[in-house]
Amino acid sequence: MPSDTVREDIRHFLTTRRARLTPKQAGLPDFGGRRQVSGLRRSEVAQLAAISVEYYTRLERGNVGGVSEEILDSLAAALQLDDVERAHLAALVRAANAPHHGADRDGGTSHVRGSLQQILDAMTGAAAFVRNAHLDVLATNRLARALYEEALDTDDQPPNLARFVFLDPRARRFYRDWRGIAHDAVGSLRTEAARTPGNTDLADLIDELATRSDEFAMRWDAHDVEYYRSGRQRFHHPAVGDLDLDYDALEIPADPGLAIVTYTLAPTAAYADVFRRLQATTTASKPANSPGRHAP
Structure with missing residues (x-):
């Protein structure tokens, strides 16, 4: 920038x-x-x-x-x-x-260490994935693939949650609080844009979204910022219906720009039965290190 x-x-x-x-x-x-x-x-x-x-x-x-x-x-x-x-x-x-040092791709890394995938796979009671600061989904566990099956069902690789929110009509049904998640997605990207002002990959993503989505462009112009760290997310899953889950975004100090995002629910909480039904839909048919349908 x-x-x-x-x-x-x-x-x-x-x-x-x-x-x-x-x-x-x-x-x-x-x-x-x-x-x-x-x-x-x-x-x-x-x-x-x-x-x-x-x-x-x-x-x-x-x-x-x-x-x-x-x-x-x-x-x-x-x-x-x-x-x-x-x-x-x-x-x-x-x-x-700061002096201008040219292009900066920090935050858009696409490399996930094997040990991180092992951590995801060990989380059998939580939906978990690794994302970078561009909101690319880089690795998932089985339950995360079941939860985010529509967002991961894309020819764009790696799958990007901001593209899903603003460019895929299924997102407005999947996120019951679509306005809230749209606000958080734009706020997260604007925070990252200020942190890495020479980030050409992020600039390209923002230009694409602003060109293809009037809703994104309007929200981008509002200059609101957010950290997506913890809270409650309200879904409508195509297989199991309405589902409210607690989420936490855990930054990975050894991999700047990457975070593990988890979705959990207490066994006695509302929607616990729905969450168990979602867990029952998971299968071993897709490789554990594949976030989407055409992962490299």
Whole structure:
């Protein structure tokens, strides 16, 4: 990502965060009357961050050379950024101030060590797969293949969950909270784009999705960011019906950019019987190291 693009991302990120806050939410007096901007004015953000309007204006234009951690913390507090947004802003600032070193493919690795596949296969009571930061599914266990059979049923290899969410009509039925998963997918990709600004493979994926999906393009322009780490996912599986599962994304320190994603459910939880029916559908017909139907 060239430096001018990073500056544009900083500008859009700060303006969208400013636009979502009202004076009342920020603890400022609202004297009524018609406001000329959506959300806070630049002067109000500067007041809350205890910096000059001129300095905040410079930051919002992406001119962040020499900005201190203390200023970023003050700005994050003024705009009520959460931890993910604060980290995203810091990543954008680092990218803007770093020398351009050309293409960077970090986060898009497609190599999965054999020991990771063994870990997946040992998880017989959980659906588990390995994905990279581009949301490519690189390896699965049997239960994950049963759960994600539609997402893995693709000629694109490796299968990519963002492509499935936005380009495959089956995704809107499979994810009962499709809007939530769409928000998380875009937020995860935007977080990664700031972390690896020269990532040409990721840029190609984002361009493809924005070109082929108006919904993706709209959400990308919102500049929201997310970490997909834990929570509850609501599915409608074509074979067993509705199914709610707990998920955890476990980063792998030895393989930067890779994470093991698991889906589990307590034996006494709601949908436990449905989960057991899904487990009963698993067979030994597909090789253990094959995430999709045409894996290399």
